[in-house]
Amino acid sequence: MPRRVTPALLVSALLAAGLVGCSTEGPPAARVDPPAPQATTPAPAASAGSAPGRSFAVGVRQLELTREDRPLPVTVWYPAGGKAGGEARRSAAVARGSFPVVMFSHGLGGRPADYEALLTRWAAAGFVVAAPTFPRTSSGGDGHVLDVLNQPADVSHVLTRVLSLDTKAGDPLNGRLDTERVAAAGHSAGGVTTIGLFTTGRDERLDAGVVFAGTALGVGTAFAGAAAPQLFVHGEADEVVEYAAGRAVYDKVPWPKAMLSLPRGDHGRGLLGDGVSLRVVSDTTVEFLRWTLYGDEAAKRRLAEDTTRDDVATFDNRL
Numbered sequence: 001m002p003r004r005v006t007p008a009l010l011v012s013a014l015l016a017a018g019l020v021g022c023s024t025e026g027p028p029a030a031r032v033d034p035p036a037p038q039a040t041t042p043a044p045a046a047s048a049g050s051a052p053g054r055s056f057a058v059g060v061r062q063l064e065l066t067r068e069d070r071p072l073p074v075t076v077w078y079p080a081g082g083k084a085g086g087e088a089r090r091s092a093a094v095a096r097g098s099f100p101v102v103m104f105s106h107g108l109g110g111r112p113a114d115y116e117a118l119l120t121r122w123a124a125a126g127f128v129v130a131a132p133t134f135p136r137t138s139s140g141g142d143g144h145v146l147d148v149l150n151q152p153a154d155v156s157h158v159l160t161r162v163l164s165l166d167t168k169a170g171d172p173l174n175g176r177l178d179t180e181r182v183a184a185a186g187h188s189a190g191g192v193t194t195i196g197l198f199t200t201g202r203d204e205r206l207d208a209g210v211v212f213a214g215t216a217l218g219v220g221t222a223f224a225g226a227a228a229p230q231l232f233v234h235g236e237a238d239e240v241v242e243y244a245a246g247r248a249v250y251d252k253v254p255w256p257k258a259m260l261s262l263p264r265g266d267h268g269r270g271l272l273g274d275g276v277s278l279r280v281v282s283d284t285t286v287e288f289l290r291w292t293l294y295g296d297e298a299a300k301r302r303l304a305e306d307t308t309r310d311d312v313a314t315f316d317n318r319l
Contacts, residue, residue, distance in 0.1 A: 056079035075133070125286045195209075213234055
C-alpha cells in the first residue's frame with residue numbers, strides 16, 4: 001500500500017517549496033531541479049491500434065471507496081450503450097468493448113462534477129474516467145492545501161480498486177476495462193497530484209499524463225520510470241498558477257511531450273465552461289489519449305490540426 005505522507009513531511013515540503021492549488025493567490029517560485037535528460041527515441045506507450053470511430057452514450061455511477069481513514073467517493077463516467085448524445089445516464093448499461101482508464105484529480109475546492117463537460121467527452125470517445133473526491137481539498141473539505149501531497153497515493157489506491165472491477169463477478173464493468181492502458185489527469189491541485197504520480201509517487205501502471213494548470217511544488221520534477229508521454233494545458237493569463245510555473249515543469253519532462261497554451265486562457269474557463277476553448281481543449285486531449293492509450297497514430301497526426309483551430313491556442317509539439 002502506498003505510504004501516506006506524514007504531517008512532518010508536509011511541513012517540510014511547505015517550507016522547501018510551498019504548494020498552491022486553486023487558491024486566489026499566485027504560487028511562490030518553483031524549485032529548480034537539475035535538467036532532466038531528453039528522450040531520444042520517443043514512442044507511444046500503447047501498441048499500434050485504432051480508437052473507436054464513433055461516439056458513445058455516457059453512463060455514470062458512484063463508488064464509495066476509502067484508503068485507511070480517508071473517504072474517497074469516486075464518480076465514474078463510461079461509454080454506455082444506446083444513442084450517443086445527451087446527458088450522462090446514471091447506471092446505464094456499459095457499451096460493448098474494452099476501454100482504457102483515465103484517472104482524474106480535481107482542483108482545490110472543487111469536485112468531479114465541476115469537470116463534467118470535459119470528462120463526459122472523454123467517456124463518449126471511448127474511455128472510462130474515474131474521478132475521486134479528495135477528503136480535505138474538495139468542496140466542503142477543510143481546504144488543507146498540504147494534503148495534496150497525500151493525493152497521489154489516493155489516486156493509486158482508487159486505480160487499483162477500479163481496475164479490479166474488470167474481474168469482479170456481477171459488476172457492470174466486468175470484462176470492459178483495458179487494464180493495461182491507463183492515464184492520469186488533473187487540474188491545478190489535481191495537476192500537482194498528477195505530476196506526483198510520475199515523480200515522487202510514480203505509479204508504473206500509468207502510460208500517459210495530462211496536466212491542466214499544474215505545478216511541481218511539493219512533488220518535484222524528478223520524473224521516474226518508463227517513458228510516459230505528457231500533455232500540459234495552461235492558460236497564459238492564469239491568475240492562480242502562473243503560466244511560467246507550468247512551463248517550467250513541462251520543460252523538465254524527459255519523455256515525449258506537448259504543451260497546449262491558451263493565450264487568453266485563465267485558470268479554468270477552458271475546462272469548466274462551454275465554448276471554443278473547451279472544444280479545443282477537449283478535442284486535443286481526446287486525440288492525445290487516443291494516441292497514448294489506443295496507439296492510434298492517426299489521432300497523433302490530428303493533434304496539431306485540433307490545436308490551431310479558431311486561433312485560440314498554440315501547440316508546442318515534442319511527441
